[in-house]
Amino acid sequence: MKELTTDIYTGDTHTAADRAPAVEKSVIVGLEDVTKVYGIGDLEVRALNGVSLTVTQGEYCSIMGASGSGKSTAMNIIGCLDRPTTGRYYLDGVDVAQMPEAELAGIRNLKLGFVFQQFHLLSQLTALENVMLPMVYAGIPAAERRERAVNALTRVGLESRLQNRPNQLSGGQQQRVAIARAIVNRPVLLLADEPTGALDTKTTQEVMDIFTELNDSGMTVLMVTHEPEVARQTRRIVWFRDGQVVHNNLKPEELSHATF
Ligand SMILES: Nc1ncnc2c1ncn2[C@@H]1O[C@H](COP(=O)(O)OP(=O)(O)OP(=O)(O)O)[C@@H](O)[C@H]1O
Ligand SMILES: [Mg+2]
Numbered sequence: 070m071k072e073l074t075t076d077i078y079t080g081d082t083h084t085a086a087d088r089a090p091a092v093e094k095s096v097i098v099g100l101e102d103v104t105k106v107y108g109i110g111d112l113e114v115r116a117l118n119g120v121s122l123t124v125t126q127g128e129y130c131s132i133m134g135a136s137g138s139g140k141s142t143a144m145n146i147i148g149c150l151d152r153p154t155t156g157r158y159y160l161d162g163v164d165v166a167q168m169p170e171a172e173l174a175g176i177r178n179l180k181l182g183f184v185f186q187q188f189h190l191l192s193q194l195t196a197l198e199n200v201m202l203p204m205v206y207a208g209i210p211a212a213e214r215r216e217r218a219v220n221a222l223t224r225v226g227l228e229s230r231l232q233n234r235p236n237q238l239s240g241g242q243q244q245r246v247a248i249a250r251a252i253v254n255r256p257v258l259l260l261a262d263e264p265t266g267a268l269d270t271k272t273t274q275e276v277m278d279i280f281t282e283l284n285d286s287g288m289t290v291l292m293v294t295h296e297p298e299v300a301r302q303t304r305r306i307v308w309f310r311d312g313q314v315v316h317n318n319l320k321p322e323e324l325s326h327a328t329f
Contacts, residue, residue: 096159097258097289098124098147103156105142105312116142117153118312124258124291129284131300132293134309140293141262143309147291148181148260149173161257178206182251184261184292188243190235196222196246197231203254221249225279241272248279252288259283261292265299277302297324 105117117139124130132140145151146158149165152173158166161180165173190199200218209217222228225245235243244264251259261280265273277299284290284304292303300306301321308316 094125099159101157103153106154129304131303132307138309139312149177182256182259184264186263186266188247200250221253259290
């Protein structure tokens, strides 16, 4: 016979099995009514106009929307590169909306990985050195730095390219180095602003396969893209228009018949 228990708060009775909580996913990104206003007076631009967005642990999410709709502005705030004018931002449970820059820099290094359209690798460093760099700032001992960088580069399929400089690598390979660099500090959130924007179709797919694999292994991924073929490979699409979220959770299969 099932043993019934009574919830001390609600008075409900239930079996132990009913009570087993659904696995609670933690909130990684919590934006609440965020605005971002650039300039003042007649020159004022409201880049974000009341954005609320929640991304939970393990999600694979893309942000789409017309040019100028506020996608990069939102990513810069989510990535702690900029602060909201008003509103709240909780990153992995920490209120970072008005945190001083020095502290924000620490949070960026500890919790976030970034991938940009233009790779942003240091041209005088090898692939291995580029990937080791964030760990220098994070204070990881030298021997461990090398081992972790090799592992990250192996994960993106570049174990045979450790000693090449960026100009000796293809665009797709450079982006893979950038992804390795972004994940090497084991961030809670991987952010990518148009990571395939500078790549051809075949290379785009190689890079997307890596993002998908990282998400499959538990990494929370949030990317901006203009390409429906890229967005369709994520699991959730957020649509921006005029500094607002007009679709919060569009399923990839709904993309072609959604109206904006
Ligand atoms: N530093 C800035 N100073 C003033 N206005 C800005 C600044 N950065 C962005 N804006 C304005 O804010 C609005 C949103 O820009 P944002 O770069 O976020 O758009 P986006 O959706 O990323 O566009 P795209 O798809 O072209 O990259 C635009 O009107 C833009 O001109
Ligand atoms: Mg942009």
